[in-house]
Amino acid sequence: MAREVTERTGGTERLVLMGIHRRGDEIAALLHDEIEKAEGKPVALGSLDITLYRDDLGTVGPRPLIGESTLPPEGIDDRVVVIVDDVLYTGRTARAALNELMDWGRPSKVYLCVLIDRGGRELPIQPDIVGRKVEVIGNRKIEVLVPALDGRLAVEIVKNLPAEK
Numbered sequence: 795m796a797r798e799v800t801e802r803t804g805g806t807e808r809l810v811l812m813g814i815h816r817r818g819d820e821i822a823a824l825l826h827d828e829i830e831k832a833e834g835k836p837v838a839l840g841s842l843d844i845t846l847y848r849d850d851l852g853t854v855g856p857r858p859l860i861g862e863s864t865l866p867p868e869g870i871d872d873r874v875v876v877i878v879d880d881v882l883y884t885g886r887t888a889r890a891a892l893n894e895l896m897d898w899g900r901p902s903k904v905y906l907c908v909l910i911d912r913g914g915r916e917l918p919i920q921p922d923i924v925g926r927k928v929e930v931i932g933n934r935k936i937e938v939l940v941p942a943l944d945g946r947l948a949v950e951i952v953k954n955l956p957a958e959k
Contacts, residue, residue: 795907796828798923802905803874806830810838810873810901814891815861818842818879820940821909824947825878838866842877847890865898875901876923880938882908885919910936910949 803809806829813822819841826839843861877891888906895904907923912930928951930936935954941947 795909795923795925796825796832799825799876799905799907800829800833802922803876803903806833806835806837808873808902810840810866810870810875812840812842812870812875812877812891812895814877814879814887815841815843815845816943817938817940818877820942821880821938822878823942824940825907838868838873840865840870842891842894844887844890844894847894863894863898870895870899870901872900872902874903874905876905876907878907880908880940881910881912881936882906882919882921882924883912883914885915885917888919888921889917909938912936 800806811822811826813819822839822841826837829837841864843863845860875895877888877895879887879891882888892904895901905922906919908921909925911921911924911927928936930951933954934951937950937952939946939948939950
């Protein structure tokens with residue numbers, strides 16, 4: 795994926811990786827390290843907390859936990875931004891990330907990079923860079939584990955338990 799990012803974006807000079815909280819951040823950091831190692835040049839890195847941009851914010855609860863979005867010091871104007879997330883499903887998270895990103899500036903181009911594309915879109919959003927496409931059936935969901943949060947890097951398909959009433 796790191797190689798595909800640099801090929802699609804034309805190198806690292808104007809590249810900014812923006813991970814979506816939480817696991818997208820961690821995957822963006824892993825990609826960042828791989829790109830810097832391969833290219834031998836610095837890569838700008840930031841993160842997006844999309845909490846306030848969610849279209850289901852009213853159902854989250856009265857006090858949603860809001861994290862901090864961070865931009866690289868040079869900003870995102872006229873830069874090539876790659877939004878990074880762990881799993882692309884309905885497209886709503888990616889839409890929220892795009893909305894927030896545009897509040898911060900005007901990139902010259904934006905790509906969407908996801909570790910897993912599980913299909914099932916509700917919005918017309920497609921990834922540009924995909925680690926793996928995984929078909930998930932029935933009441934299953936995909937969990938991405940990352941070393942910083944979970945102690946290992948893994949993708950698991952697990953049974954999705956019904957919500958408690």
